[in-house]
Amino acid sequence: VDKTHEQQALARQQQLTKPPGSLGQLENLAVKIASLQASEIPDLTHVHITVYAADHGVMAEGVSAFPQSVTAAMIRNFANGGAAISVLAQELTAKLDVINVGTVDTLEDIPGVFDKRIDAGTANFCQGPAMTEQQCQQAILVGRDNVLSDIDNTQLYIAGEMGIGNTSTASALASALLKCDPIDVVGPGTGLDKQGIQHKVTVIQHALELHQSELNDGPLSTLTLLGGFEIAAMVGAYLTCAKQGIPVLIDGFISTVAALTAERMQPGCKDWFIYSHQSAEPGHKVVLNALDAKPLLQLDMRLGEGSGAAVAVPLLRQACLLHNGMATFEQANISKGDT
Amino acid sequence: VDKTHEQQALARQQQLTKPPGSLGQLENLAVKIASLQASEIPDLTHVHITVYAADHGVMAEGVSAFPQSVTAAMIRNFANGGAAISVLAQELTAKLDVINVGTVDTLEDIPGVFDKRIDAGTANFCQGPAMTEQQCQQAILVGRDNVLSDIDNTQLYIAGEMGIGNTSTASALASALLKCDPIDVVGPGTGLDKQGIQHKVTVIQHALELHQSELNDGPLSTLTLLGGFEIAAMVGAYLTCAKQGIPVLIDGFISTVAALTAERMQPGCKDWFIYSHQSAEPGHKVVLNALDAKPLLQLDMRLGEGSGAAVAVPLLRQACLLHNGMATFEQANISKGDT
Numbered sequence: 062v063d064k065t066h067e068q069q070a071l072a073r074q075q076q077l078t079k080p081p082g083s084l085g086q087l088e089n090l091a092v093k094i095a096s097l098q099a100s101e102i103p104d105l106t107h108v109h110i111t112v113y114a115a116d117h118g119v120m121a122e123g124v125s126a127f128p129q130s131v132t133a134a135m136i137r138n139f140a141n142g143g144a145a146i147s148v149l150a151q152e153l154t155a156k157l158d159v160i161n162v163g164t165v166d167t168l169e170d171i172p173g174v175f176d177k178r179i180d181a182g183t184a185n186f187c188q189g190p191a192m193t194e195q196q197c198q199q200a201i202l203v204g205r206d207n208v209l210s211d212i213d214n215t216q217l218y219i220a221g222e223m224g225i226g227n228t229s230t231a232s233a234l235a236s237a238l239l240k241c242d243p244i245d246v247v248g249p250g251t252g253l254d255k256q257g258i259q260h261k262v263t264v265i266q267h268a269l270e271l272h273q274s275e276l277n278d279g280p281l282s283t284l285t286l287l288g289g290f291e292i293a294a295m296v297g298a299y300l301t302c303a304k305q306g307i308p309v310l311i312d313g314f315i316s317t318v319a320a321l322t323a324e325r326m327q328p329g330c331k332d333w334f335i336y337s338h339q340s341a342e343p344g345h346k347v348v349l350n351a352l353d354a355k356p357l358l359q360l361d362m363r364l365g366e367g368s369g370a371a372v373a374v375p376l377l378r379q380a381c382l383l384h385n386g387m388a389t390f391e392q393a394n395i396s397k398g399d400t
Numbered sequence: 401v402d403k404t405h406e407q408q409a410l411a412r413q414q415q416l417t418k419p420p421g422s423l424g425q426l427e428n429l430a431v432k433i434a435s436l437q438a439s440e441i442p443d444l445t446h447v448h449i450t451v452y453a454a455d456h457g458v459m460a461e462g463v464s465a466f467p468q469s470v471t472a473a474m475i476r477n478f479a480n481g482g483a484a485i486s487v488l489a490q491e492l493t494a495k496l497d498v499i500n501v502g503t504v505d506t507l508e509d510i511p512g513v514f515d516k517r518i519d520a521g522t523a524n525f526c527q528g529p530a531m532t533e534q535q536c537q538q539a540i541l542v543g544r545d546n547v548l549s550d551i552d553n554t555q556l557y558i559a560g561e562m563g564i565g566n567t568s569t570a571s572a573l574a575s576a577l578l579k580c581d582p583i584d585v586v587g588p589g590t591g592l593d594k595q596g597i598q599h600k601v602t603v604i605q606h607a608l609e610l611h612q613s614e615l616n617d618g619p620l621s622t623l624t625l626l627g628g629f630e631i632a633a634m635v636g637a638y639l640t641c642a643k644q645g646i647p648v649l650i651d652g653f654i655s656t657v658a659a660l661t662a663e664r665m666q667p668g669c670k671d672w673f674i675y676s677h678q679s680a681e682p683g684h685k686v687v688l689n690a691l692d693a694k695p696l697l698q699l700d701m702r703l704g705e706g707s708g709a710a711v712a713v714p715l716l717r718q719a720c721l722l723h724n725g726m727a728t729f730e731q732a733n734i735s736k737g738d739t
Contacts, residue, residue, distance in 0.1 A: 078477050079484055080466075080590040085680060085700030087711070127419075127735070134734040138417050143727025145418055152721055251419040341424060358697070360715075361424030372426070375714030376699075382491055388482025395473040396466070 062332050063099040070095035070103075076389040086357060090335070090377055091384035097308040097333060098216065103381040108155035108374060109215040110367050111207050111298065112139055112146055115163035115290035116182030117226035118191060122264045124229040126252045129182075132225050133164045139223070140173040145364055146221055149371035155219075156211060162203055163290035177203045179290050186233060186268045190286045197285040197293050204297030208305065217377070218302050219310045220295040220319070221367020225251075228342060231318040233265045233287040235348050237276050238321055243269065246344030248314075250363075280325035288322070295319035296326070303330030310377070312370040313340040313363065317348045324352060337373035338362060401671050402438040409434035409442075415728040425696060429674070429716055430723035436647040436672060437555065442720040447494035447713060448554040449706050450546050450637065451478055451485055452630035454502040455521030456565035457530060461603045463568040465591040468521075471564050472503045478562070479512040484703055485560055488710035494558075495550060501542055501629035516542045518629050525572060525607045529625045536624040536632050543636030547644065556716070557641050558649045559634040559658070560706020564590075567681060570657040572604045572626040574687050576615050577660055582608065585683030587653075619664035627661070634658035635665065642669030649716070651709040652679040652702065656687045663691060676712035677701060 070092040075081055082088065094103035114136050120129050138144045139159045142151065150157035160175045161168060165182045168174070179199050183191040192200070208218060224230075228250035236243045243265035249258055269276070272286045284293055296319050302309045303323070311320050311334050324331040331352055338358035339345055349356060357376055362369045390397050409431040414420055421427065433442035453475050459468050477483045478498045481490065489496035500507060502518045509515070518538050522530040531539070547557060563569075567589035575582045582604040588597055608615070611625045623632055635658050641648045642662070650659050650673050663670040670691055677697035678684055688695060696715055701708045729736050 077484075078474070078482055079703050083590070083701065083703040084484065084707070085702065087699060087701065131734060134732065135417070138727055138732045138734065141727065141732070142725075143417055143732050145416075145423065145722055145726055148722050148725040149718060151725075152718065251422070357699070360426060360696070362422065362426065363424065364418050364422040368423070372715065372718055375718075376711065379488060379491065379711055379714075383484055383487050386481075386487040386490075387484055388477055388480065393473065393477045393480070393482050395470055395477065 063096050066099050066101065067092060067096035069101060070384065073384065077387040078390055078393045078395055084383060087380040087383060090380035093335065094308060094377065094381055095384065102385050105217050105374065105378050105381055107214050107216045108153055108219065109211055110146065110150050110155045110219040110221060110371065111158040111160060112221040112223055112366055113160050113162050113291035113294040114223040116165040117224055117230050117289050118183045118185035119187060119229045119264065120226040121185045122187055124261045124264055125226045125250060127225050129165050129225050132223060133166060133168055135223050136161055136164065136168065136174055137171060140171050144366060145368045146366035146371060149368060153371060153374050158207060160203060160207060160294065162200055162294050183289055186287050187264060187271065191288055192285050194285055197288065200290045200293030201297030204294035205301040208298050208301040208307065212305055212307065215307055217310055218298065218307050219312065219367045219370040220298045220316060221312055222291045222295060222315050222365055224289055224291050227289050227291065227315055229261055229265065230287065230289040230292060231315040232344055233268050234283065234292065234322065235318045235344060236265060236269060237283045237287055238280060238325055239347065239351055246347050248343040280322050284322055292319050296323045299323040300327055300330060303327065303333040307333065309334050310370040310373060311336045312367045313338065313365055314342040314345040314348065315365060317345060317352065321348055321352055338369040340369060402435050405438050405440065406431060406435035408440060409723065412723065416726040417729055417732050417734055423722060426719040426722060429719035432674065433647060433716065433720055434723065441724050444556050444717050444720055446553050446555045447492055447558065448550055449485065449489050449494045449558040449560060449710065450497040450499060451560040451562055451705055452499050452501050452633040453562040454629035455504040456563055456569050456628050457522045457524035458526060458568050458603065459565040460524045461526055463600045463603055464565045464589060466564050468504055468564050471562060472505060472507055474562050475500055475503065475507065475513055476510060479510045483705060484707045485705035485710060488707060492710060492713050497546060499542060499546060499633065501539055501633050522628055525626050526603060526610065530627055531624050533624055536627065539629045539632035540636030543633035544640040547637050547640040547646065551644055551646065554646055556649055557637065557646050558651065558706045558709040559637045559655060560651055561630045561634060561654050561704050563628055563630050566628050566630065566654055568600055568604065569626065569628040569631060570654040571683055572607050573622065573631065573661065574657045574683060575604060575608060576622045576626055577619060577664055578686065578690055585686050587682040619661050623661055631658050635662045638662040639666055639669060642666065642672040646672065648673050649709040649712060650675050651706045652677065652704055653681040653684040653687065654704060656684060660687055660691055677708040679708060
């Protein structure tokens with residue numbers, strides 16, 4: 062992260078025709094993006110959004126209000142332009158990739174969908190490891206390769222996810238990484254009632270007990286034991302963005318758990334993360350706190366797909382436009398007052 | 401406000417390919433805009449932003465960190481495209497009007513600025529009424545006429561303000577309307593220190609004592625005694641939008657005090673208001689609460705000019721686009737789950 066451009070950007074913010082600090086978090090955003098891009102003219106014209114989709118073996122435990130077939134159906138919906146992230150990506154003129162990292166069923170060829178299916182969903186982590194080590198590495202590479210595929214044209218990267226059951230997976234992973242009780246991070250997901258949430262807690266507690274002896278073997282091992290293919294792919298994407306110097310806009314609960322996993326695997330990579338929103342899923346706040354993250358928006362969203370991050374993109378763009386386009390006091394011949 | 405379209409929009413939100421409620425406040429926004437526009441296809445392509453600028457007699461009491469000449473200088477900056485609201489309006493392809501309602505000095509002709517100067521700033525409300533009744537009516541008409549000037553092409557109206565000293569004016573007005581101690585609503589404005597804030601409180605307490613006997617004569621009288629020309633113009637604009645059925649996006653502290661004044665003058669007109677953000681100015685929260693307002697953003701902005709409202713416009717547009725453009729479960733052939 063570039064300190065020279067950070068200082069330059071801070072100095073410029075003090076010269077723009079407004080009371081110092083009066084654009085609030087938009088000033089911090091402009092300075093951060095200028096610093097990450099090592100540019101005097103931060104620019105987020107080119108946004109790359111990728112939705113990673115996969116199924117989850119823990120669905121055998123009855124942890125979601127939706128049937129598993131919805132993962133595949135939503136992949137078709139992403140490609141057809143009918144999903145929230147499709148509508149938002151089009152509006153943002155962002156590049157939208159959809160990657161099948163492991164649905165339960167094989168899918169027909171779908172234009173616009175990359176078939177990188179690793180397996181028929183993960184295994185049920187209440188019975189054994191969710192993935193083999195090789196599968197986890199394979200998923201991480203799917204994310205890496207996606208970032209690298211358009212890296213010269215990417216000014217901001219967003220990873221979204223779709224996978225019925227994946228708030229259970231993310232909650233298990235967060236509980237293990239944060240060494241907290243699942244009750245602190247489990248929520249309704251797509252719409253569980255109180256009883257459903259209690260069951261989800263019990264299922265995850267059971268999984269953590271099962272894998273207890275291996276949960277100190279490091280974050281990669283934890284990801285293998287309790288993760289999902291789409292989450293591992295997001296981890297790979299985040300690690301690659303940090304390594305390659307691409308700012309990342311983090312989405313909701315699952316995306317942030319992937320971000321936490323990446324940070325644990327490669328401390329410092331979170332310098333490249335900007336946090337778009339705090340979702341309605343109660344565990345999100347806990348994971349954000351663990352990353353010292355201050356999200357921009359609190360709109361009670363809880364959809365995933367990268368939708369919360371996409372909704373925040375205009376704020377980041379406005380921050381850059383104000384930074385680049387406003388007049389300085391000198392240009393406008395305005396007194397800076399007695400401050 | 402149209403209940404039929406509200407019900408239709410609520411029903412559509414339940415059919416879109418997402419868990420019900422998962423778009424959070426974006427769903428409420430889409431339903432509200434559909435209802436206010438009485439349309440199945442809420443649309444915010446055409447946004448009309450007007451910045452009202454004026455000077456304030458209370459500046460004689462030394463209540464701001466900036467000199468009064470900045471009001472005029474900023475009017476030139478708005479017109480030249482160098483101010484925050486100029487940059488944002490251009491990005492939003494919004495119509496931007498700038499109206500001089502009463503700077504201390506007469507200004508040269510400035511292309512893009514309407515000269516509706518009522519007087520050389522308001523009078524010092526620590527000495528007497530800020531305006532005459534006639535001046536207050538004149539200012540209200542400036543706002544009304546501006547709304548009407550482009551009403552057939554306005555889908556959303558934003559009033560911004562500029563006026564060195566106008567957080568003092570707004571604080572005085574809010575204290576009188578809410579019958580609260582100025583200490584509860586006075587803040588640093590453009591950048592007062594602790595001592596400056598204490599002085600500002602004392603000045604406003606003094607003004608409230610001076611006018612005490614007339615502060616129960618209704619909100620129009622209170623506006624005349626303690627208001628500003630730009631604030632009265634905003635009140636006129638808000639009242640006219642509500643009467644004509646145009647949704648209004650409210651900006652920060654001063655804008656919200658004008659909204660409160662309008663609501664007190666014409667109860668129910670707040671049905672047409674959407675609250676963009678909660679600013680860093682501490683009194684804003686108090687005034688928002690008095691309007692039962694839940695603002696969309698909390699970005700620590702405190703600039704005025706309509707800038708906070710402009711920053712929120714993309715959120716409203718995204719809410720509409722999602723509402724109009726997402727596929728339904730039926731269209732996408734997706735199971736709604738067991739909910």
